[in-house]
Every structure is written in structure tokens, then in C-alpha cells.
Amino acid sequence: MKSLSRNSHNWRRLGWAVKRGETIEQAPASLGSARGSSGLLRDEGKGVRKSQSRIVSRALSVSDAKPVVRQIDSWCGCCSSHQRGYGSAPGDGQVYRDKRYAELKDADIVHFRQILGEKGVVVDRDDLDWANTDWMHKYRGNSQLLLRPQTTQQVSEILQYCHAGRLAVVPQGGNTGLVGGSVPVFDEVILNLGAMNKILSFDEASGILVCEAGCILETLDNYLKSRGHTMPLDLGAKGSCQIGGNVSTNAGGLRLLRYGSLHGNVLGLEVVLADGTVLDLLGTLRKDNTGYDVKQIFIGAEGTLGVVTKVSVLTPPKLASVNVAFLACEDYASCQKTFAEAKQQLGEILSAFEFLDRHSLELVLKHLDGARDPLPDSKESFYLVVETTGSNQTHDKEKLDAFLESALEKELIKDGAVAQDISQAASFWKVREVPGAVYKYDLSLPLKDLYSLVEDMRERLRDSATVIGYGHMGDGNLHLNVVAPSYDDKLVSQIEPYVYERTAAVKGSVSAEHGLGLMKPKAIYYSKPPAAVQVMAGFKDLLDRHGILNPYKPTASVKSTKTFGTPTFDVTICRSDETPLQTKLKVKFEQMPLLV
């Protein structure tokens, strides 16, 4: 039997680490907020991106962004009869502008000015650049108009007009999505919710917050902090992303392990439907079984079923004690066992369980300034970041000590350090910012299969790329990154559709927390059966019968039939303006209805 003392040399002071037994007082925040505050957002320090708050104050003045837009096959500056390619694989994902959508006219702009006034209508092309380009600079639309409503009534009037006139619309929040869901594909009108940023109410007794959709996540969290509560979700993009976008993309993030998904935490929504109908589902009740829970269908619908204008969310109490441990494991099996041990020993205080492999750590140490190895003497294959959050520092420390002791005793972990300053733990998340051509895949997999996909991919690609794996192990969420010297179609064809097929084979999800967006709408069939996609198309048809909301994205081109059980291979693609997409797309499941 190993004893704690005999292993105590494993716990060292490493700048940000303290010896086991030392107390970690007043840890300032959770992992996610630490990432936010320590400048690790993708847009910071690069000078290419304004923060959303600056956007708000500058009312979309000239953008500093110099977007590098990949994967555009033909692009003429004019808005109609375009063809664009978005799939990662060569020849995949051609998209045509749908001629059924009207083109913007001067009269439209006059009308919108009547609704919003001069300031709410942005037409300057330079001003539009930011909103036309996605966060990753991977997708760029060509919208000529951005609208910034300040009230639900204005959103309703805008959509009523667009619905009647068949003007396509892209709802946009903080524009921090990673799959191109928040930017136009062609000339869609951008409906930016950023000016609807008021906190409407907060009830300290119940912890229920009601606010407008354009509130920035970090702003909400700061507001709650002084009132003894915290938001139930936490993301790297918290300084820019908006709660309406979080809801519309069913954002996951770090705290999901502890507080669950937005489907459980969102208590109410106000949504404006495509025809301008205001759906007031803005309840503030934990229990409400009066009819179907309609609001649920808008959570994660990526703005294709309605525009979220207000949100009611249950917020947990802010707990005072936060601890972080950085641990080294010999193999992935040990990581799994350590997770089981953590759940057992840490019980109700476990709040995050993240992992990264050695390759990830090395890339971070090699490429990113300021990243330090907290365990320089350990050369293990896997690293874990375990966070606890509780109400009593002494109790939490005891639980954490018992867990670490037990994990050492059972040889589940080889080494470890406890964070003194929690913000320093964030340096490992710089792995997301490794330079070069990076293909990113956001997958959900059964825990036991989580890492074998990384190993298989590494074996498959051999010397042509570096394959790294990290993610939210507690949620079964793998971020698989393939890092190459440059973007290369041959490399892509080795990755896709293999990565999706492998995921589907173990009933995983090809989009865990990012959504489908424009990047992978047709990949939906790897994770959902055709009958389910038909139901989705039915919802779309019911709620947006002219398809004006966020077109060319999930379910936009599946024809709703109401015959869910019949074979669906004869469903036609109805929204391309020239050649049927079926002939253009390289489709894995040929018998299935296609999505653009």
C-alpha cells in the first residue's frame, strides 16, 4: 500500500501550483471565467477582431478585421445567382442562392429606417464586414444590410416585413460560433440582437434571471456575481457571446457537467417567429406542465425556427470555494478510472473534468508564449484538469485531498499539482489557439471510445499531420484537432468522412456543442435518423413556411412530408436555382434527403 506521505513529493510548487496540504484561498473564479479574464479568447491579442462591446458602442464603424475566407468557389460581389462551396471535402457542399428570396431594394431600407430609425440600419459595406465574417474567418457572407432592433416589437415588425416580402434573414448574436451559423451565406439581411441588452429582472430568492437576448454572457455573470449567483454555463467566448446565441446554439461549455444543459436551465423564452408573431413563453417557473414545452424546440435550433428575443434562466448560487488540480495519467484507461474515482470521492463538488493528451500539451508549450508545464518532470501521455466548486473551503479541500490520495494509492494518476491561482490553469486551454492549418472536430462519444478515435486518426494520417485530442471528458465531448502545415484537400479526404463514420459507428454525435451551421448540415445523418430529420423539417415548415430564417443551414432544404415512416430517398432538393444539389453533392447516405 502506498501512503500519502510517500507520494507527497509528487505535489510540487511550480509557479502556479502548490504542494498538497496547502490551502487554496479565495480562488477567484471558475476555469471558464479564468480563460476569459486571462485573455485567451481567440480574438484577443491578435488585433483582428473588435469585442462585441466595442461594436455596440461604435455602432458598427469601420472594421479592423482582415478576414481570410477559405472555401469560396465563386464569388462575384453581386448578391444573386451565386455558387459557394463550404464542405471540407473537395467537391462537397455546393450551395446556390435560392432565387425565391427577394433581393434587397431601396424601398426596403426606407421601410426599415421607419421601424428602427437611422442608427438601427447599417448599410455601409465596411461597417458590415465584421458581421459578414465569422469568428474563425472561415465563412464570409455578402449581406448589404444589418439591422439592430432595440425592442421585441421592432424585431416583430422587421420579420413580418421580411416574411411578406421573402427577404432572407440571419439572426446574429455575438457572432462567436464556430460552424458559420451566425453569418450570411449570400445577401441575407443580418438581424443583430446586440442592442437588446437589458437585464429585465432578477429574483434573488429563486435565482431566476430574465434578460434580453443581446446580453453578453460575461456581463450577466458579473451582474449575478455581486448578487450571490452565477450563470449555469461558461464558455471561452463569454466576453463576446450573447445569451440569445447561447440559447439558439444550445451552448455547452465547462459547467455542463455540474449544472446540466440549457434544456434544463432555460425556464422561458420570448421568441419572434418568422411571420412576426411574438411567442411569449417567458415563464419564470421551475415547473410548468401546461401543454407541450414549445420553448425547448428553439434551444439549439440555430435561429432557423424563430428569433430568441428574451431569456429566463435559472442561475445557481455562486459558491465560494473553487479548487483546480492538474494530474498526469499513464494511459487513457487511467483517465477513465480517475473520472470514476472523482465522481465517487468528490461527489457533489465536482464541477469540471477535462483532459488533454501529451501531444496537445507539447504543441502548447512549443508554440504559445507564456505556457508552462506544471509537471515538467512527468512525461505522461495524458493530463487531466479537475475542478471542484463548493460552499466550504475546508470541506472541499478535505474531499480533494482524499480523492488525490486515493487516486495516487490506486496508481490511477502518476503525478499532480494543485492550482494556487486558478487563472493560471487556463494556460492549457491555449491548445485551442495553436497556429497553422487546424481542422477542428467537435464530437460526442461514449467515454470508452473517446480516445481511440484520436489514436486511429493518428495512425491513419501518420506523418502528414499532427493529431491532438482534448476536451470535456466529463461530458464525453472530444475536441479532435488535426494540425497541418497548410490546408490540403488530400488531407481532408483522409479525415472525412472517416471521422464522421467512426463517430456514427459508436452512436456518437458529429456536433457535440457547436451545432451544424453551414459547416456540416448534411452530416446530421451520421447522428440522426431520416425520420427524425423529417420531423425537424416539419417543424421548420410549420414555423417558417417561407424559409426566411437562416437559410442554407440545418433542415432548410429537406421537404416536409408528414410521412415520416416512408422511405425518404425520393425527397427532392427544392431550393437550388440551377442544377439539383443531389448531382453536385458527394453524399454518404445516398438514400437520404439532402441538406445544403
Next chain:
Amino acid sequence: MKSLSRNSHNWRRLGWAVKRGETIEQAPASLGSARGSSGLLRDEGKGVRKSQSRIVSRALSVSDAKPVVRQIDSWCGCCSSHQRGYGSAPGDGQVYRDKRYAELKDADIVHFRQILGEKGVVVDRDDLDWANTDWMHKYRGNSQLLLRPQTTQQVSEILQYCHAGRLAVVPQGGNTGLVGGSVPVFDEVILNLGAMNKILSFDEASGILVCEAGCILETLDNYLKSRGHTMPLDLGAKGSCQIGGNVSTNAGGLRLLRYGSLHGNVLGLEVVLADGTVLDLLGTLRKDNTGYDVKQIFIGAEGTLGVVTKVSVLTPPKLASVNVAFLACEDYASCQKTFAEAKQQLGEILSAFEFLDRHSLELVLKHLDGARDPLPDSKESFYLVVETTGSNQTHDKEKLDAFLESALEKELIKDGAVAQDISQAASFWKVREVPGAVYKYDLSLPLKDLYSLVEDMRERLRDSATVIGYGHMGDGNLHLNVVAPSYDDKLVSQIEPYVYERTAAVKGSVSAEHGLGLMKPKAIYYSKPPAAVQVMAGFKDLLDRHGILNPYKPTASVKSTKTFGTPTFDVTICRSDETPLQTKLKVKFEQMPLLV
């Protein structure tokens, strides 16, 4: 400043209570399971009701039940052209059998025997009595056929046949609902899921359980207990209710405060649609953002959109330490403050916060055998039951002590006792079984308004009835009971619609956790706007276009339009066979589309 020691006399040994400072070891289970195991289910000890497990083993042999069915206006034993009254208010809620539904023929029974074999087809009227009558003996249908499928394929074939032949169907689980949702209204075919009761998989690493819909909640909890986990929901009816029914009614219960609703905990569903289509949404992933989260719409749909056949649910670890405190408060304001204090002090270990008023306690003590007052020297107006659940008994005890000390110090509570044997705490839940004519209302209200409704009702009814209030305070869920010597239409007219109007005035819910069922479908408008009900009707029309699933219940009679924003007063009732319902119903909101 009061000190802990000076108040220590408030903590006394009272049979089931121990002095503060004593340790509560090995508390066997949570509040809900204690209720289950101590025989507090409504059907036990009364000799009128078989348990579901007996039903299963006896294959629906002659029922012991002697149902007392109220509120049936005309009832002729034959199945067609009926008229029934279900509303609580006189003249309210007349329902006609819809002639568009076919009547059962011998050929149908022959066909079902081909699908299910002899044992799966129940036609004996005595055998059907149990399934025709609801748990409260308030509603009774007249179905002539009960089907007990054993596989999803059989459910699919049954529904395909019923859909084609326009046979109306009532999906039924444990038949423990309180609003008449699980029994037929007329001659609908009963589709009982009780024979689909297999546990399909459990992954100890993730805590994800996959099982068939007919699994009894307590069976699942017992299965998990030996594997270190527990179900995220707990109900009084756990010994009989089935997980498919729990999902279909979005059951709430005790643990919701801690683990959240089924919208967060259900990870996947297999659902058979009305036309027999099997919708495989049986994922086992915590994160899956591939398209709309279709499964959500079946959670709480009361079996009107599809039949849940399999469930995938996230189960939390079973924590070893459970404590219960019974506290007395002077007024409701103190209850609210004590709740705030509990959230602050107990933080992550708080697992239930329930309340009952003095009137409830007195009724229990007067009428129910075995009920004892844990605080006989206190005659306070309010009592709280506070439960903690955690992984470390010493830590939990310290937190509970600190909370109690603080609550005493601040004079939030006047007296208290800590439960030695947790099952004894359950005696207070006998309040639900108080004899006599009891009108039960299950409401969600903002915390600050929760009890004023009880007081107003008491003032309103004065000597004509006893008004009591209890419920899940932590969830804002009030159970308002009006106890009278006998059922009385005049009394009802004093209660309704007042109780619903008062609830609507503070944006509450007229059905917190029980659903609408047959009891109050038209009351939906008190909690949901017409546009939302129109969307619900659209979902119904999309997924069950012949309306065969659980007819005469939520949204069954609202005509789907797709023009959500237009005034809805011209929507006609289309499913009564004689006089339009509009002329029969006493409707509060005359401009709104009606529901039978």
C-alpha cells in the same frame, strides 16, 4: 445575539427526532423513497387498488377496484355518441365522442391477436376495469380493449393499424396520473406499456441508463442503488409509476430542486409516432447539437404526440449521507428567508425544501393514524422539511448545524428537529391522503406569491371548507387543497375560475407537475398565450394528423393554422359530433380557441 447553546433546547428527541449535535448515520434513502417504502402511496392499505406489479403478474385479472366515478353527465354503457362532463365548474367541460373515430370491430381484435398473441390482448370487461379507471377514481372510460405489446415493433404495428383505421388510442403506463390523462374518455383502445419493462443498459462510468418505457420507477432506482447511482426523480407513486409515463407527463417530484427537470436529464427517447413510425432518438450523449432536439417535445406531451417506448436517462451518483430537518416558522416570510439561508449555507448539499402549513399538519394529526407531531410544543403557522444529500456525513452534518444555528440566530425558525430515521419524516406527506371531498390544485407560483393564494382562498371560502397549502417550496410548487364535507358545485364555483385567474395574474402555472389531462385542458390559456397553443396544435397536426393519440386531451381540438399571429377567436372546434363545443362551454377567454 443568540448563541447556539442557548437555543439548543429547541432541538429535542421526539420519537423520530434527535437532539442537534447527534449524528444521523446511514439514513436509508431520500424523502420520496421513504414515502414509498412506508406505505404512503394512495393505493396502499385501502384494498381498492392493485399495484402495477401485481397487474403485470396477473395479466389484468378481475379487479378489486370499486371505482367511484364523479362528474359523468350521461353514460350509457355503449361506446358511441356519448356526452361527458369533466370540468369542476357546473356546466363546464362537456365532451362528445368524436364520430370520426372508428368503433372497435371483431376483425380488429383478430388483427391485434396476430400481432401480440392471445396474452397481449385483453377484452374481458372486468379485466379492463382497472385500466379504465384513474388512480383517484375520478375518471372512468369505457374501453373494450387493452393491448400489452412487448416490443417496439409491436407498438409500431398497432399504431400503424389504428392510424389507418382511425381507432383512437390511449397510451398508458402505471396509470398513476392525477388529471385523467392515462384513462380513456370513451372507447379508446388502451395501449398499456407495462410489459415493456426491460433494463437495456447501464454505463457506470457515465451513469447513463437505457430502459424500456414500462419499467417501474422504483425498480429502476433499486437497480441503480446497487450500482452507486440513483434516479434523478422521485415521486410518491414510485412503486407503480413507469418511466415512460414519467417522461410523458414530465413528472417533477422531490429531487427536481437538486437534479433539475427531465428536460435536462432525459438524454434520449425512442418514440413511436401515430402512424407507426419509430423515431430512434435514443442517444446516450450529454451533448448532441445535430439539428433540433426533437425528443424534447415528447417530454410532457401526455402521450398525445407519440408513444414513448424507450428512455435514456442520466443518473446521478448515489450519495451516502442524507439528513432531514423539520422546522417551525412563525410566518411565510420566515419560510422564504429560511430558504434563502438554506441555499446559502447548505449550498451543493441541499436536496429538498418542502413546506406545509399548520392547517395541513393538524388535518394529518387529526385524521391519519400513525402521524405524530415532531414539535408538539410548537404551535407555529408553518413547517419546513429540509433535506440534504451529500457524499460526506461529517461535512454535511457540519453544514446542517451551521445552517440551523444561523437560522435560529436570525430568528428565521422558531423550533426544529432532526430526523433520526428518515422514513419517519414521511408521515407528514400523509397530508395528501386526508379523507373527505378534496379539491386538489397543483400550481406553480413565484415564491413571494405562493402562500397568499392560500390565504385569499381561505378568506374567500370562510367556513364552507378547510383550505390547506403544502408543496415543494424549493420549486415554487404549491399543492392547494380544499377539503369539504362533500363535493358541492356551489363550492366549486367559488374556487374556479378564481384559483386559475389568481395564478395567471402572477404569471404562474395552473399545472405545475401533473399535466392537463382531461381535468383541465382548457385551463391552458391561463398559463400559455393563444399563439403558443396554436404552435402546439401545429405539432399535434404534424405528428398525429388523424388525432388518434389520447384524444379529448391537450390541444386535441384546436385547429392548426400556421397563422400564429392572427386573432384566433375564429378558430372553430372541429371534433364534436353534434353541437359545437363553443356553445356548451363556459369559457373564460371567449376570444380564444377552445379545447375540449
